[in-house]
Amino acid sequence: MPEYNGLLPLYKPRGMTSHDCVFRLRKLLKFRKIGHTGTLDPAVDGVLVLCLGKATKIAQYLLDYRKAYKGVVRLGTSTTTEDASGDVIESKAVTQSSSKADVENIFRSFIGEIEQSAPMYSAVKVNGKKLYEYARAGIAVTPPVRKVTIYSLKLEGNAASFLTDIPFKVFCSKGTYVRTLAVAIGQKMSYPAHLHSLTRIQAGPFSIEDCLTFEQVEQLLAENRFVDCLQPLSSGLSLMNHWVADDTAAVKIAHGAVLPIPEQFGDGPHAVFNKQGECLAIYRPHPDNPGMIKPDKVLANDSTE
Template identity: 50%
Template structure:
């Protein structure tokens, strides 16, 4: 099987759990995902099967879209709702929409983030969460990420009994962004502790939440000997990338990894033969050269 599965990852499963479950269902070893989601985050997890695993790095680079909620007034050890409360500050007067919007705007563009201690980032060969569970402190490397959009959804809710304020938000960001950390940074901008209380990835790798399939749906399809849940490789590419149908002669050149001349002007082009995506080529001088070889045969 070769193709893309826009999987709905439920809460309570790791991304690795999802890959393991699909390997059992599909009897296919060659499976990879295109961007880790924390266990308590649900939503779009794009899965590459068979030859489509060649696209994992390509899809990893795509922007992701999230919807979630941040709680202002408390901080946790994990920066999300699963951790212990480590700091709190009563909010007596709720922040105005203008104040929150200004803080979100200050976190838009290229920003620096330090990954949470409870994360899978490796330092000296060990995951940060391993250090955290052992009670060890280790210096964490910061990284630059890009926040293309950070906006409120709806009206903020103020809990006058707990003196907390809850904000629903939408984020569009680059790979490597920790939304938990972004929630904490929002609190820092407003001078209060904060944590992320829930999160859903609503889009990633060209797929949206309404395009995803669940494990139950996949199981039902397999029982009916149907495989339309696994999309063709070209589904991974934006419609903005032009398609080009190869001649027999050009297909022979592509199979040999040769550069070819095309009547095109775009930076990249998706090459097809017999209606099947075969390769992604990129423009170099007067020619197009291989960027990703998808299939070297007619299947």
């Protein structure tokens, strides 16, 4: 059996679920230890970061990264799913265009921390059942509310005014429902609305330019060059705080030792490297032992501490 260790920024095509992508790659590689770092709806294309082999150990940290999307809000109709795949539930003719300045002013009102109710057609669970299961059964249930952060929300293109389609680019925290944001934008513009199209253009350190298509993966496999195109674990941790350990500490870290906290070691998880640039582990301040640090994940060997 082949062995693969690394990260694959994949271009997910529309029409496939994130699980579909993992399943297809497992068949192509004849390798099972593959996971993804955050689902994309079937209608959404773009960056899907896959973890292969030992890289699955860091998947949870990549889930926390910020994401960027390009999309189009379509005014005039709202749908059951808040995107173009759903049935129309409300319509209103858009008879007057909105100026660029007016739309930008509305966009600014969403910047910062906002609350969102999970869409009814989503996999969020309430009392052990997914919301879309309630929706399909016609059962009323209150969806959970979450706080997310919109770091930037900007118009795309140079149009001076907009009628039904509002192109945008958003940079947001994990867990943001962009289709719910599209509906909220429409409400502030006094129209029913839905998310007409969406592409994820960035997930943490990986952009759409970094991605391989399935066709490229197949070609690289045929040429025996696929392994060379995998990204190292360190690339997935490039946005995390770093600490470079000396040779003595590196030996202890490789075995998951609890250590005195180094100087300039801040809060939260830190990617720990040796002097040769190899990522050995993820460490964080010890919750029960002030002045010490403990491993979240040890990457230098097969430990799963």
